[in-house]
Amino acid sequence: SEMAADGSVDFAIATEALELFSDLIMMPCYRWNRCILVPRDHALTQRSLVTLEDVAAHPIVTYVFGFTGRSRLDEAFVEKGLEPRVVFTAADADVIKTYVRLGLGIGIVAAMAYDPDKDADLVALDASHLFASSITQIGCRRGTFLRGYMYEFIQDFAPHLNRALVQKAFQCHSRVELEELFSHLELPVY
Structure with missing residues (x-):
């Protein structure tokens, strides 16, 4: 996540400590246990x-x-x-x-x-009855110009994250707005 935040890489794929990177737009991909x-x-x-x-x-x-x-x-x-x-x-x-x-x-x-x-x-x-599930997210730095291949990569990784939804995510100004945007999603479970 740190490398995505500083622009060294295009994407961050992470499960934890995302609150430390407020300059990343993170989108939920799947649940796992x-x-x-x-x-x-x-x-x-x-x-x-x-x-x-x-x-x-x-x-x-x-x-x-x-x-x-x-x-x-x-x-x-x-x-x-x-x-x-x-x-x-x-x-x-x-x-x-x-x-x-x-x-x-x-x-x-x-x-x-x-x-x-x-x-x-x-x-x-x-062990799914013992531990709360986790959500893996994908994201990149706020303000990043997403090229076509980047949209394709995101959708290949998480099919529900189509171009229109990703564009809406990039228009959000806060984590609360992002959470609201994705609150209706039924994430796949792995």
């Missing part, structure tokens, strides 16, 4: 429904704070009065999976990061 990754023989695979207390009882490997929806995870533990035992953090889901495979803890990652074919040695336990 998390899963818990464990080895096939892990005790949590025997639970019909994993609780936050179950998760807190294990060492956790997850995203770096301020990255990829990590604050939603932390908020869930705080609300329950639990202290997560985060033993390792990484910015990349593949690194987290490697740590899980090494037995360093259970992984909490974006559900879309689990590939049943490539990750057949791991079990993905649904």
Whole structure:
């Protein structure tokens, strides 16, 4: 987001800390939630429904704070009065999976990061009942002249963000106006 704000790159695609960049026009793309990754023989695979207390009882490997929806995870533990035992953090889901495979803890990652074919040695336990969903957004600097290919990229990434809607977003003068503009959207869930 910082690079988009200073003009080094055309777009920012982000989930967190967007309020720090008031000069970016951010548009919602999709909702996503998390899963818990464990080895096939892990005790949590025997639970019909994993609780936050179950998760807190294990060492956790997850995203770096301020990255990829990590604050939603932390908020869930705080609300329950639990202290997560985060033993390792990484910015990349593949690194987290490697740590899980090494037995360093259970992984909490974006559900879309689990590939049943490539990750057949791991079990993905649904965690959507434990954590609030996150919204990934795309945006660029206010005042940017959007070229045709830029509109196409935005719409390829988020099909509901057509040229007319993006143009309306760029006419908004505040985050409140932007939120109002997009309040009617039914975002895809991944």
